[in-house]
Amino acid sequence: DAKTTQPPSMDCAEGRAANLPCNHSTISGNEYVYWYRQIHSQGPQYIIHGLKNNETNEMASLIITEDRKSSTLILPHATLRDTAVYYCIVRAVAGSARQLTFGSGTQLTVLP
């Protein structure tokens, strides 16, 4: 699976959009971009994934650049409960696969 690079930390004001970047310049054509988050003292939680097209669900939007070398996770209206570590993961198989390779992620702090 391709390596990802994320900023170690970010702040966002409550109610504003949180935009979390991820670089994955070595991504292959069959690799998906996944996002998970981990709230303190809890297990990771799946957020969203995509291959080429932008994706949106009830939690977030995923914007993937045309060359697929980077992506941005957007939380449209961040709340205090969105404070968590956000992991960007690139993997070759959609759906259940044998393992996820987590990096260090981005610590997002939503400020009141």
Added chain:
Amino acid sequence: DTGVSQNPRHKITKRGQNVTFRCDPISEHNRLYWYRQTLGQGPEFLTYFQNEAQLEKSRLLSDRFSAERPKGSFSTLEIQRTEQGDSAMYLCASSLHGPSNTEAFFGQGTRLTVV
């Protein structure tokens, strides 16, 4: 709640003792994964099962570690002769693999402290 359940949530043990953790996956999920997470790091894959078969083990899973899923439902992870370096959060996840796949759903983890 029918999510992934892990017990105990916390365990403190003396160095050299054996410990066992349990994971109950989401009932219809056929895949079960174990991860370990140390402070400030992302989770690291240890092993996974499809039904009762253990299909892959990471190099992180030393000989002191053993995992089982005897009936393809719940799983146990045992650590023998614990060391201080085993102190970590142990996470379990499950997913459905087949004609319809799901993402991996994680439990809340078991935090092990070896003193």
